[in-house]
Amino acid sequence: MGRYTGPVCRRCRREGMKLNLKGARCHMAKCPIDQGHPVPGVHGQRRVRKVSNYGTQLREKQRLRHQYGLQEGQFHRTFETALKRRGITGETMLQLLETRLDNIVYRLGFAASRAAARQFVRHGHITVNGHKANIPSMVLKPGDVVQVRDRERSKAFAKQSYEGTAAARLVPSWLSVDAEKFRGEVLSIPTREEIAPIVNEQLIVELYSR
Numbered sequence: 001m002g003r004y005t006g007p008v009c010r011r012c013r014r015e016g017m018k019l020n021l022k023g024a025r026c027h028m029a030k031c032p033i034d035q036g037h038p039v040p041g042v043h044g045q046r047r048v049r050k051v052s053n054y055g056t057q058l059r060e061k062q063r064l065r066h067q068y069g070l071q072e073g074q075f076h077r078t079f080e081t082a083l084k085r086r087g088i089t090g091e092t093m094l095q096l097l098e099t100r101l102d103n104i105v106y107r108l109g110f111a112a113s114r115a116a117a118r119q120f121v122r123h124g125h126i127t128v129n130g131h132k133a134n135i136p137s138m139v140l141k142p143g144d145v146v147q148v149r150d151r152e153r154s155k156a157f158a159k160q161s162y163e164g165t166a167a168a169r170l171v172p173s174w175l176s177v178d179a180e181k182f183r184g185e186v187l188s189i190p191t192r193e194e195i196a197p198i199v200n201e202q203l204i205v206e207l208y209s210r
Contacts, residue, residue: 008100009084017084019114031207041103046128047096054207056203057203057204057206057207058207060199060200060203060207061075061203061204061207061208062203063199064097064199064201064204067114067199068097068100068103068114069102069115069118074137075085076208078093078097079093079205081096081210082096083208089204089205090202090204091192091199091201092205093201093205094189094190094192094195094201095189095195096139097188098195099139099140099141099186099189099190100136100137100138100139100140101121101126101128101133101135101136101137101138101139101140101146102114102117102118102120102121102136102137103117104140104175104184104186105117105121105126105146107158107171107172107175108146108171108175108177108184109162109171109177109179110126110148110158110161110162110182110184111157111158111161112156112161112164118136120157121133121134121135121136122134122136124149124155125149125151125153125157126146126147126148126149127146127147127148127149128140128144128145128146128208129145130143130145130147133148139188140186140187141189141210142186142187142189143185143186144185144186145183145184145185145186146183146184146185146186147181147182147183147184148182148183154193155182158182161184162179171184172190172194172196173187173194174186174187174188174189174190174191174194175187
């Protein structure tokens with residue numbers, strides 16, 4: 001299946017929660033979730049279904065996958081990587097998702113959404129430890145320094161995004177940011193309590209373990 005190009009608010013409505021896919025709009029009064037819009041579809045408002053265990057697990061997986069903007073293959077590879085590592089598979093999977101370069105650029109406030117952060121990275125506006133980095137899926141580790149390149153266009157975009165989202169979104173405690181230099185550092189691997197997604201990751205592990 002190819003990349004989804006439809007209205008992203010539709011995905012939030014399908015999952016029944018904010019996935020923060022549209023930047024500042026998600027914090028405005030016009031957000032469909034805040035307005036109580038029903039599930040997409042002609043019969044969305046009237047549709048009542050009994051959800052099976054598989055359906056519950058699938059929805060948890062889709063909710064998390066859409067939140068980070070990954071296609072199924074990318075998401076499954078992340079799970080497979082987590083499965084091979086020591087520790088709790090579900091928590092490790094969330095840590096891998098959180099420490100992706102595109103997500104860290106988003107968390108630092110240099111992009112309004114994860115999709116914008118992914119494009120920002122791909123277009124070569126970001127450096128990691130002083131070296132140009134254009135791979136959004138790069139997983140960072142404690143001590144890595146992320147910085148917007150010293151170019152007018154790069155800094156203008158980062159400044160606009162930071163000023164537009166700083167009031168609505170706080171930088172997590174496992175990251176540090178210097179807004180004047182457009183520089184951030186990974187202080188530690190986030191714990192489960194520090195990771196934002198409202199999801200039961202154990203259901204995703206059970207789904208992929210079938």
